[in-house]
Each structure stands twice: as structure tokens, then as C-alpha cells.
Amino acid sequence: MGVQGLLPFVSSASTEVSLEDYRGQTLACDASVWLHRGAISCARELAEGEPAVGFLRFPLRMIALLKRHGVRPLIVFDGGAMPMKARVDAARAADRESAKARGEFNKTVKITAAMTQQLIERLRQDGVEFVVAPFEADSQLAFLVQHGHAAAALTEDSDLLAYRCPSVLFKLSESGHARRITFAGLQHAQDSKGQLLFDGAWEGEWAAWEGGLFVAMCIMAGCDYLPSVPGVGVATAHKALRAGRTVERALAKLHSKRSGPPAPVAAEAYLLRALGL
DNA sequence: CGCTAGGGATACTC
DNA sequence: ACTCGTCCCTAGCG
Numbered sequence A: 001m002g003v004q005g006l007l008p009f010v011s012s013a014s015t016e017v018s019l020e021d022y023r024g025q026t027l028a029c030d031a032s033v034w035l036h037r038g039a040i041s042c043a044r045e046l047a048e049g050e051p052a053v054g055f056l057r058f059p060l061r062m063i064a065l066l067k068r069h070g071v072r073p074l075i076v077f078d079g080g081a082m083p084m085k086a087r088v089d090a091a092r093a094a095d096r097e098s099a100k101a102r103g104e105f106n107k108t109v110k111i112t113a114a115m116t117q118q119l120i121e122r123l124r125q126d127g128v129e130f131v132v133a134p135f136e137a138d139s140q141l142a143f144l145v146q147h148g149h150a151a152a153a154l155t156e157d158s159d160l161l162a163y164r165c166p167s168v169l170f171k172l173s174e175s176g177h178a179r180r181i182t183f184a185g186l187q188h189a190q191d192s193k194g195q196l197l198f199d200g201a202w203e204g205e206w207a208a209w210e211g212g213l214f215v216a217m218c219i220m221a222g223c224d225y226l227p228s229v230p231g232v233g234v235a236t237a238h239k240a241l242r243a244g245r246t247v248e249r250a251l252a253k254l255h256s257k258r259s260g261p262p263a264p265v266a267a268e269a270y271l272l273r274a275l276g277l
Numbered sequence B: 001c002g003c004t005a006g007g008g009a010t011a012c013t014c
Numbered sequence C: 001a002c003t004c005g006t007c008c009c010t011a012g013c014g
Helices: A031-048 A054-068 A083-101 A113-126 A137-146 A184-188 A205-220 A234-244 A247-257 A265-274
Strands: A015-018 A026-030 A072-077 A129-132 A152-154 A167-170 A177-182
Touching: A026 A031, A026 A054, A026 A137, A031 A054, A031 A072, A031 A113, A054 A072, A054 A113, A072 A113, A072 A137, A113 A129, A137 A152, A177 A184, A184 A205, A205 A234, A205 A247, A234 A247
Parallel strands: A026 A072, A026 A152, A072 A129, A152 A167
Antiparallel strands: A015 A177, A167 A177
């Protein structure tokens, strides 16, 4: 899920925070992760089509955790499926089928609209606010924070950074602590040698990353919408973009060093289009 | 030596 | 008929 390896790559820009820091404020919460983890507790029942409500326990406990710290939860649900992700969705469905055949029910877990409806009913009863995103929750979460409807997004999905969400909370623990990464804070992210990743190599470098290079790095490293370039991860994409300073030159650099199967040129066309270039 | 990608173990109850 | 896993470790690549 998300961009593989992105969070470790920028982990130096993360800080430990407590839910207490958000007392009296709103957090936009990604419901899908909570539902997925909750569904593990009744994976077999769900796989066999038996009635089950155990999957509600985990998300409700997380909401209670937020309330205990005086935080106002705004739960965000996924909406419609993205046509561009049809290929990935089909592959995941096939994986679930084979897992079911092997009896590995934990890997067959899929959150259905009916399950989402059950949680929504509980939220209505409990007076917990929620919204259903038009498509994926990711971009809706980023929107809510960007427009001041929430102080931060609470999720496990690194895509929130690709969507330039101003403030994201990852890895919330039962103790109420989490790792926070702000988009502006990425300016100070550094590698293992203490060198800045997105600033200082040339005049106005951070503005370039902020303006589009960071999103390009995420896409080049592999996303759910496009076939990825084999052998290119976050680090390689970062190096190419920093050396080339533009998406076009970075892609050219990757080409010159590549060997093996031909590069998916269609992916590059989509990339440039997605970036408005 | 850094990096990518894949395999294995693992998730959930309060 | 219905919606996304992730961490750790390492082989094997450049």
C-alpha cells in the first residue's frame, strides 16, 4: 500500500507526538486500516460468508482512544473504486482467492460496503462524525487537512505525503503516541550521513521538490495506478531527480543506465500528464 | 556498498 | 455482489 519504502526514506523528518497534543482538535481518520485490522479477528467467518460483527471492535476501540484524549474524530471512508486501479484490484482479488484455497483466511480479508455500512450505523448512534470520500479516502484526508477541517490526518498510508497533506500521523499505538510527518518538515529530511535530501544541493531546491519533484519521485518509485519501472525505488528516483532537476532529464538518466526489458513508455506519458507537464 | 524486490512470520481479544 | 497489509531479513542486482 502506498509508496514502498517512502516512510523509512523520510523517517528522519518524523517526530514523536501524543494524542494529548491534539486535545480539543479534530483528526481526520482513515477508516480502512482500522476495519482491515478488525476484520482479522473474524477472518474465517467473513470468508465463509457467516454473519460477523467482531470487525467493529478494533475501530470502535481506536475511536474511544481518541475521545479519551479529548480528540474529535472525523472518520473518512473510501467511496467508489478507481478505474485506473482496476489492474491492481484484479490482482489482489486473485491473491485472496488462492489464499482462501490454502485456508489462509487472514489473507482473504476484504472490507465490503456492507461492513462499512455497519460501522457507519454505529457512528450515527454514537454521534461520531464521518464522511464518505468520492473515491479513495487518501485524497479526501489530505483535502480535509489542507482546508483546516482537521489538524492532521491519522493513517498508515504513505500516499498522504504524495498528496501533499500538511500533517500526517502514522503508527498510532494503544498508548496514544504516533509518528508525525509534516509536508513542510520534509525540507529537513536527511540521509544516513546527515545530508539534506531535498534542500541545499542548489538554489531553491526545496521549492522544486515542493512544487512537483516529490510527487514525481513517489510515482517513479511505484504506485497503484501505473506499471512500475523495474529496479527503481525511492532512493533511485530521488537520485535521478536531484541530478536531473527536472522529470524529463531524470527519466532520461534512468534510461541510460537501464538494461533488460524495454521501459514502459506509456507509464512515462501518464506520469508527465499527471504532473501537468 | 547501497538498493530493490521477494519470502517468511505475523496481525486480532481488554 | 461488494475496497488497499506490513515488518524484518536477505539474495542478488548494479
